[in-house]
Amino acid sequence: xxxxxxxxxxxxxxxxxxxxxxxxxxxxxxxxxxxxxxxxxxxxxxxxxxxxxxxxxxxxxxxxxxxxxxxxxxxxxxxxxxxxxxxxxxxxxxxxxxxxxxxxxxxxxxxxxxxxxxxxxxxxxxxxxxxxxxxxxxxxxxxxx
Numbered sequence: 001x002x003x004x005x006x007x008x009x010x011x012x013x014x015x016x017x018x019x020x021x022x023x024x025x026x027x028x029x030x031x032x033x034x035x036x037x038x039x040x041x042x043x044x045x046x047x048x049x050x051x052x053x054x055x056x057x058x059x060x061x062x063x064x065x066x067x068x069x070x071x072x073x074x075x076x077x078x079x080x081x082x083x084x085x086x087x088x089x090x091x092x093x094x095x096x097x098x099x100x101x102x103x104x105x106x107x108x109x110x111x112x113x114x115x116x117x118x119x120x121x122x123x124x125x126x127x128x129x130x131x132x133x134x135x136x137x138x139x140x141x142x143x144x145x
Contacts, residue, residue, distance in 0.1 A: 021079075024079065025079045028079055028080070029064075029080070029082065032064070034063075034064060034082060036082060037082070037083075037103075038082070038083050038101040038102060038103060038104075039102045039103065039104055039106075040101070040102050041081070041083035041099065041100055041101035041102065042083075042099070042100050042101075043066075043076055043078070043081050043083065043087070043097065043098070043099045044097070044098045045073075045074050045076065045096065045097050045098075046095065046096050046097075046098075047073050047074075049093050049095065049096040050073065050074060050093065050096050051092065051093060051096075052069075052072070052073060052074060053069065053072075055091075055092055056069065057090040057091065057092065058074060058086075058087035058090060058091055058097060059074065060090075061086040061087055061089070061090040062086060062087055063082070063084060063086060064080040064081065064082055065077075065080060066078070066079075066080035066081040066082075067087060083099055083100075083101040085099045085111045085117050087099070088111045088112060088113065088114065088116075088117060089114050089117045090114075091113075091114070094112065094113040094114075094115075095112045095113060096112075097112065098110065098111070098112040099111050099112075
């Protein structure tokens with residue numbers, strides 16, 4: 001007879017807190033008309049490298065206003081961050097901002113400079129071009145039959 005697995009009681013409050021956080025985050029983003037594309041993610045700023053008030057490009061690029069200026073450094077409202085990597089794309093200092101995110105298909109991505117974002121966009125566009133070409137080829141073959 002198989003043994004019943006016991007729930008780890010110490011993990012229950014943490015899991016409940018995560019669920020509550022996700023629910024509040026989803027409600028907040030829906031209230032401002034933003035759809036989440038990633039299961040989870042994180043954004044970190046290396047304040048030792050950040051040019052801060054001299055730059056502010058990441059603050060201006062953020063579509064949800066998750067980044068803001070606070071007492072000598074860039075602040076992050078994690079509940080508003082949608083992990084879009086706009087901040088990484090405009091940052092003038094490589095590896096200053098790091099965004100990690102998980103797609104619904106469980107694929108994990110990490111970005112810390114504009115080159116990595118350009119590579120992602122190139123790969124996505126290449127896949128779309130191949131799909132369009134295959135689709136058109138099938139249409140042409142159907143016409144020729």
